[in-house]
Amino acid sequence: MDAAAPHVMVLPSPAQGHVTPLMELSHGLVDHGFQVTFVCTGLTHALLLKALRQTPNGGDTLEGIRLVPIPDGMADGDDRRDLCKFVDAVSRCVPGYVEGLIKASGAAPAPRVKWLIGDVTMGFCFQVAKDLGVRVAAVWPAxxxxxxxxxxxxxxxxxxxxxxxxxxxxxxxx
Structure with a gap:
């Protein structure tokens, strides 16, 4: 990663219809010289890695995009199709991990996160970023x-x- 490139954290909602547009946005940011940390829940992360392995390059990484998994707050065996429980767990769990990732950013080789581009449905993380001096942009991917x-x-x-x-x-x- 280029330490001089501006660093953006991208936070999609953990659903394919939200992840895909924000990944496309992330590629566009990389094309314009940004470093991107793409933060997603563990299950989404596993699906992204599976999709990457099916590409011609067959790797686990994307050029200029660092994929970072975080827990979704659900216990093993919990039904992630129960939308109320899933959203409750994500809203309680994810802000703390976003805070930790922002605080840890800036260690070599990546510069400190300056912007959080988040799915509107992940708005419960926006104040955490603002409190740490990170600018926030909300995206509605629908x-x-x-x-x-x-x-x-x-x-x-x-x-x-x-x-x-x-x-x-x-x-x-x-």
Whole structure:
């Protein structure tokens, strides 16, 4: 790694639809001279390594991108398909690991992390980064329409179209 290159930590949500766009962004950052530390949960890390081994180079690394696994907070045998438990575990566990990685950055050969580019759904890590003097950029890796809809949910609840669980409360008028 080039010690003079600016260092960015990229933090996707642990789901393929979130990891893939942030990995593509990471490659773009490398192409523009950045060093990238791509932080993902252990299961996602294993899937990335498996995919790398199936490429023509067949290695465990990506040029300019350091892959770093962290725990997701779930115990062995826990059902990661239980979204409520999984999100709760990740939100409790991951910020501490992000903090540790940021604090440990700067040791040779990589420079200190200056920016955290994180999936919006990993926003519970943003304050940790800010408290350590790291700039934060939030990325929404899905469509603009889904983001717009998400921003309108409070208004749809207030207007009585859906309840606070997202279920319709009344028929839509045509």
């Amino acid at each position: 469509s603009a329409a889904s983001l717009g809809t998400a921003f309108r949910i409070p208004q749809m609840i207030q207007d009585g179209f859906i309840d606070d669980m997202g279920f319709p409360k009344r028929e839509m008028e045509s």
